[in-house]
Amino acid sequence: MGNNFNAEDRQFEIDWGLRTVRAAAALDAPVVRIDSAMTGERHLPLEERQRLVAEALKEILAETESTEIDLGIENHGNQGNDPDFSGGPARAGRFVPTGSHP
Numbered sequence: 001m002g003n004n005f006n007a008e009d010r011q012f013e014i015d016w017g018l019r020t021v022r023a024a025a026a027l028d029a030p031v032v033r034i035d036s037a038m039t040g041e042r043h044l045p046l047e048e049r050q051r052l053v054a055e056a057l058k059e060i061l062a063e064t065e066s067t068e069i070d071l072g073i074e075n076h077g078n079q080g081n082d083p084d085f086s087g088g089p090a091r092a093g094r095f096v097p098t099g100s101h102p
Contacts, residue, residue: 005056006038006049017060025067034073 001020003013017034024032036053038044044052057071 001032002035003056004038005036005052006040006044010056014056014059017056018063021060021064021067021069021071024069025064029069031070031072034071036073 001017003016005013007013017032020032024030034053034057036049038049038052041049053073061071
């Protein structure tokens with residue numbers, strides 16, 4: 001799922017996440033991949049980036065709890081490849097593509 005949890009219209013990004021998880025449930029897909037890249041990520045402190053993504057994911061997970069769809073943070077780009085960045089609740093994990101991670 002392409003998103004930007006630091007966007008000016010953050011609610012649009014949350015709503016996009018909700019629609020994506022519900023679509024995955026309708027398709028019997030077990031997981032949705034989250035793109036954690038965001039506007040200004042290179043200029044935000046680690047803690048702020050983590051807060052923005054964590055708050056968005058918590059809201060999406062809470063509002064889609066009945067679906068049991070898992071969320072995984074992809075590890076591409078500056079933020080996704082930062083090992084200090086990812087982590088979270090049981091339904092949120094990390095995707096490690098074999099072609100881009102040593």
